[in-house]
Amino acid sequence: MQAMPIDHIKTVPPFLYGTAWKEDRTAGLAELAIRTGFRGIDTANQRRHYYEAGVGQALAAVYREGLASRADLFLQTKFTYVDGQDHRLPFDPSAPVSVQVEQSMTSSLEHLGTDYVDSFVLHGPASGYGWTRTDAEAWQAMIKELDSGRTRMVGVSNISLRHLEQMEGAHDHQPAFVQNRCFARLGWDREVRAFCTERNIIYQGFSLLTANIDVLRHPLIRSLAEQVDATPAQIIFAFARKVGMLPLTGTTDAEHMRQDLASLDLALPADVVSSIESIAG
Numbered sequence: 307m308q309a310m311p312i313d314h315i316k317t318v319p320p321f322l323y324g325t326a327w328k329e330d331r332t333a334g335l336a337e338l339a340i341r342t343g344f345r346g347i348d349t350a351n352q353r354r355h356y357y358e359a360g361v362g363q364a365l366a367a368v369y370r371e372g373l374a375s376r377a378d379l380f381l382q383t384k385f386t387y388v389d390g391q392d393h394r395l396p397f398d399p400s401a402p403v404s405v406q407v408e409q410s411m412t413s414s415l416e417h418l419g420t421d422y423v424d425s426f427v428l429h430g431p432a433s434g435y436g437w438t439r440t441d442a443e444a445w446q447a448m449i450k451e452l453d454s455g456r457t458r459m460v461g462v463s464n465i466s467l468r469h470l471e472q473m474e475g476a477h478d479h480q481p482a483f484v485q486n487r488c489f490a491r492l493g494w495d496r497e498v499r500a501f502c503t504e505r506n507i508i509y510q511g512f513s514l515l516t517a518n519i520d521v522l523r524h525p526l527i528r529s530l531a532e533q534v535d536a537t538p539a540q541i542i543f544a545f546a547r548k549v550g551m552l553p554l555t556g557t558t559d560a561e562h563m564r565q566d567l568a569s570l571d572l573a574l575p576a577d578v579v580s581s582i583e584s585i586a587g
């Protein structure tokens with residue numbers, strides 16, 4: 307399989323700001339995130355959960371105010387199959403999936419006011435059981451977007467080890483990213499992370515807090531937070547970075563934005579990392 311050029315991977319910021327479920331607050335919150343220091347924005351052309359055009363409004367404001375330029379930012383969007391959408395579709399549902407991918411990308415670029423994104427992600431495979439012919443068609447269309455320069459990298463989301471192994475067997479081009487909900491009770495997605503590490507794929511972890519409420523309340527996390535004068539949420543994000551993840555946060559709170567970014571400077575000793583890793587796994 308073809309690996310990602312290393313210079314592309316170097317341009318990925320250490321934290322992504324997620325824009326799901328923000329509706330008409332999307333523009334204001336995405337702008338605030340960039341103002342606070344986030345340089346990576348995650349969105350999707352899936353109006354049901356994201357307002358991608360609102361991200362575009364934030365970007366226009368950010369450029370106007372001179373807070374950042376397009377080149378300073380890492381923009382990630384997704385292609386979502388019709389089954390994951392509501393009636394507000396960014397493509398013709400009667401067209402072949404390869405055309406839907408192309409139409410979705412054209413629409414994303416319009417929403418975001420740019421001629422390229424940094425990362426284009428398949429929101430989730432068509433079936434929970436394995437990598438299908440539909441997924442193969444979508445992935446090949448995404449590789450075409452890579453070749454044409456409309457995206458710099460490609461990725462997959464909501465994906466199992468089985469999917470990844472089948473995908474690897476079916477395609478020459480491997481994803482630069484895997485974006486998954488990261489459950490502590492599954493060893494923080496240990497198997498998928500190991501697959502990614504071996505192949506230089508960046509693992510993006512989402513719902514690190516909301517999927518792991520018990521961990522946030524765990525005595526080990528609480529005492530560690532007290533020791534290093536941080537919040538439990540900061541410990542989780544620092545841990546995620548330390549084990550090689552690229553974390554996402556979808557906070558709507560200015561102070562939490564600052565705290566989430568500040569967690570990047572928290573140093574956790576190696577033995578603490580392994581005990582957090584085994585809390586719920």
Ligand SMILES: NC(=O)c1ccc[n+]([C@@H]2O[C@H](COP(=O)([O-])OP(=O)(O)OC[C@H]3O[C@@H](n4cnc5c(N)ncnc54)[C@H](OP(=O)(O)O)[C@@H]3O)[C@@H](O)[C@H]2O)c1
Nearest residue numbers: 324325326348463512513539554555556557558559562565
């Ligand atoms: N690929 C997919 O299918 C998929 C699915 C879900 C999400 N995502 C992406 O991932 C992004 C993040 O989603 P998420 O599920 O991780 O987050 P989220 O659901 O947006 O929630 C983050 C939660 O944690 C809280 N929080 C954040 N920072 C905190 C801090 N420092 N201290 C205490 N609480 C804090 C937030 O509350 P406050 O708002 O009060 O801070 C919020 O309740 C989404 O916006 C989206 O971009 C992708």
